[in-house]
Amino acid sequence: MTVPNRNLVSHRDVRELRGPLMVVGDADGVGWDEFAGVDVEGGPERHALVLEVNGDQALLQVLEGTDGMRLGGISVRFQGRALHIPVGPEWLGRVCNGRGEPLDGGPPVTADTVEPVGGWPLNPVYRIPPKEAVITGISAIDALTTLVRGQKLPIFSVAGLPHLTLATQIAAQSRTGGRNFRVVFAAMGMTHADIAYIRDRLEERSAAGELVLLLNAADDPVIERILTPRIALSIAEHLAYEEGSDVLVVMSDMTSYAEAVREVSAARKEIPARRGYPGYLYSDLATLYERCGRVQGREGSVTIVPVLTMPSGDMTHPVPDLTGYITEGQIVLSPDISARDIYPPVDVLSSLSRLMRSGAGKGRTREDHLDVAAQVLAAMARARQASELAELVGEDALGEADRAYIAFRSAVEEKLLNQGVDEYRSLERTLGLAWEALALLPRRELSMISNESLDRYLPGPLGGARL
Structure with a gap:
């Protein structure tokens, strides 16, 4: 996370604190999604994002929460831009929380280049079709639902199935033939036991300098859960399009992410849509999933494997339903197959990779x-x-x-x-x-x-x- 510019004007007109939200007055010129530093009397510095602007009032969500804060003892410094992070190969081998702060005992990640966590719009003219297989080493995927370099292929699961085991296995084993391959793993809303499992499973790849781990725990701030996949994708985009690597981004669990979006929407008192999720959930998910692909004139690629759990196994639930509209197929895990002690419990007849013909066959994998x-x-x-x-x-x-x-x-x-x-x-x-x-x-x-x-x-x- 970039350090706020301390030369900016401090705003002390804090009018309201409610939950993780803070209302600041006299905030003319402040923009949506702007990043801010929050100085609290008698406490460490906190950070906030602008969620809404109405006249001279700005609604901010404090990443660390507002516990211990009181009106009159707060000053806010707006940065004048969205949250930026340093990007570059310095991230490889690091284990950080969902905001990019180190969990491995090392120093903060620094680099000469910084990029906004929201990424930059990509002209569709410069996109080129995904091609060439990403070999995961998992037969159910490689044989029947081949993952293609530059594709977005989600895993649909149900609570209790080994989707996290499958996600970490994909992250640990995947590769492309003879190319520089990197993995960014973004965990969202995980228990501390799950986080320990992820770190243990991916330790070898992390030690080899081929992996970036961003780990957001269930008891971490909700807004951090919304930032985690965006930070992961900003890191991946630089590694792919500037460093020339093929980057696989594994994001689990997208249902936890969507629930965080719903919680923030409710705190903003927005009118809910289907099942309480905001009406912009589709476009919000698209801003993540569409950041994958291959770009004309660049060697690298970004491939995304989002993992999501379907409440009660309902594929018409908003999260899997909207994900299916955006992505290029799905790998579906089945409780019935898992009950037969088969791992991974992939239902091959419900699974599909729409870009498989672009990455498999003669000249790519094998002619048969x-x-x-x-x-x-x-x-x-x-x-x-x-x-x-x-x-x-x-x-x-x-x-x-x-x-x-x-x-x-x-x-x-x-x-x-x-x-x-x-x-x-x-x-x-x-x-x-x-x-x-x-x-x-x-x-x-x-x-x-x-x-x-x-x-x-x-x-x-x-x-x-x-x-």
Whole structure:
């Protein structure tokens, strides 16, 4: 966080304190989202953001809260600009709170360049399409919902599922072929136990100087939760577009973020929209998600994986619903699959990566990748139908093909999708497991794969040449 300019005029006309909010009068010329330093008699300096301006009054949210503050003992110094942070490779290897203040015992992060946490608008003309796969080492993602460099691909989960485990595994293992790869992990509204888990899981990557950790705890100020992803993205944008790195930004949990937005909106007495969230939640989320991508003339890229929990598993809840409109697919975790002791519990038939064709296939991953993914998904849909039929009439009453599909589904879940929480699988290994599962089906059922690929990759005598 940048140090406020102490040469600015101090305003002492503080008219009201309510919760984390403060009303300052005689604030002509103050702008929305402006950053301010707050001097409190007998206490350390605090910081605030302007939420609203009405005439000569400004409504500010104090990041550290207003506890211990009293009218008459406060002075406010407006900086004349939005919150800026230093950006650069100095962030790599650091562990900080949601405001960018060190938690690792090191000095504050400093750099010659500072940027606003809200980022800069990007001319769409200079955007170029995402391409090339980000290999996560997780078969369920790499094989069937491939993450592409420059994409925004969220994880939809439910409370109690291992979405944090999956998020940290993605952050720990992901890479792009032969390129400079960095990870920024923004945790929002986490318990202290979760924060300790994240630090432990990502210690190796952090020690290697490839990771930035921003950790906002559930008992930290609400406004900090709103700043955390913006600070993370400002750091990532500089590493990508100025330093030439491919940067993966993992943000968890976006539902906690949205609840913080709702809480601030309620404190401002705004008219609520659906389920109490403000009507601008869509545009607010878009200001985060749309900061990913690739830029013409720049080597690096920003890829975003937001993680969110759906209350009661409701995908029509405003947070997953609006996220789905903005992003390019979703990875859906299922309680039913988790109950079968499968990790990660990805529901492949509900999951989708809309940009998969831009990052997978010939010249990118492997020439059979897209056809194999399509065949596995089609066969999983047929296997679901066969399983439902077996529940009605019994498996013995099914035909040979239906029984083969049920065996195929078991093989996919137990071998292809199921893996260890610390297990990294190469793409070759992942596709090999997919082919082993497909080998359980009659060759005539594999109509989405070319004969050339069947002869080359299908296990069995003569490339699985059977009826």
